[in-house]
Amino acid sequence: MTLGLSASGIWKKYNGDQILRDCSFSFNEQGIYVLTGANGCGKSTFLRICTLIEEPDSGEIHYSVDGRMVQKDLELKRRITLVLPKVGVFNTTVLKNVAYGLKIRGIGGTEATERVAKALEFVELRHKMDQNALTLSSGETQRLGIARALVINPEILFLDEPTASVDQKNTGIIEDIILNMKRDSMATVVITTHDREQAARLADHLLVMNEGKILPC
Ligand SMILES: Nc1ncnc2c1ncn2[C@@H]1O[C@H](COP(=O)(O)OP(=O)(O)OP(=O)(O)O)[C@@H](O)[C@H]1O
Ligand SMILES: [Mg+2]
Structure with missing residues (x-):
């Protein structure tokens, strides 16, 4: 069962x-x-x-599983996540920043603790869990944004320029996170980047947007 996405005739x-x-x-x-x-x-x-944050002027976004359309409701919104280029954080610990998404979904206790620990481990931030999120470097902040997305277990994860404002070391860590997600079949990942070498390192499907359309290249 894989969640798929079709964008058709978007203006x-x-x-x-x-x-x-x-x-x-179609993804x-x-x-x-x-x-x-x-x-x-x-x-x-x-x-x-695609992530239903904004409406197109015309055209359709359809999510489906095994060819059957999925309702665009709150339940679907839990299965997709967009991480923005500049991740905003709450003025509290790294741990609470990641746990927040679970809390609002009514998940607490041991399950929350385990999921948060796993997400932080995945982005190599577990050792920073008690640190205030506002004190993280930009690369760490981006990784925190990814952990916050991962803790929800999204089926499609959209990352908008995840390495645009981070150094080489963090770029490497973020690329490894993305590759490990694929290795562990955690989610379909859609990322945007201006870094051609990064695109070559990561892409199973390389796409280019030109004149308002997406073309495979
Ligand atoms: N909410 C908005 N209101 C007005 N103009 C907008 C809005 N969002 C985007 N735009 C404009 O639409 C165009 C496309 O912006 P968008 O951010 O999608 O481009 P992009 O391909 O992501 O660019 P970049 O590579 O710089 O991130 C830009 O000219 C931008 O200024
Ligand atoms: Mg952009």
Whole structure:
């Protein structure tokens, strides 16, 4: 059972500028999708539309399992997550930042503790769990954002430029996190990047956005 996503005929305009033009793409296979394209071409916009944060002007987003459409309700929103390029954190410990997503879903106790520990271990931040999240470096903050997403066990994880503002060491750690997610069949991953070498290192499916459309390359 794999959650798949089909975007069909998506159009989106901001202030008179047509950003997405009849953009269609299906994410129906497991593995890592890497989306590239020039600054301002609409990658982040497309990810927000795919994750139901924003509505397209026209076109459809469908989620499905084994060809059967899934309702776009709260339950679906638990199965997909978008991590933004600049992760915002709460003024509290790393642990509480990660546990928050479980708390609002009514998950506490031992289950929460174990899931948080596992997510922090996965992003190599377990040793920082009692530190205030505001004191993390930008690379660590990005990893915290990924841990917060992972603790929910999403089936499709969207990462918008996860390494844009982090150093080489953290870039390596984040790439390993993404590759380990694939190794462990944890989630389909969709990431955007401007780093061609990174795209080559990660991509099972390499996509480019051009003139408001996504093309496989
Ligand atoms: N909410 C918004 N209101 C107005 N304009 C917007 C909005 N969101 C995006 N845009 C504009 O739409 C265009 C596409 O932006 P988007 O962030 O999707 O591009 P991108 O491909 O992600 O770029 P980058 O590689 O720089 O991250 C840009 O010109 C941006 O200014
Ligand atoms: Mg962007």
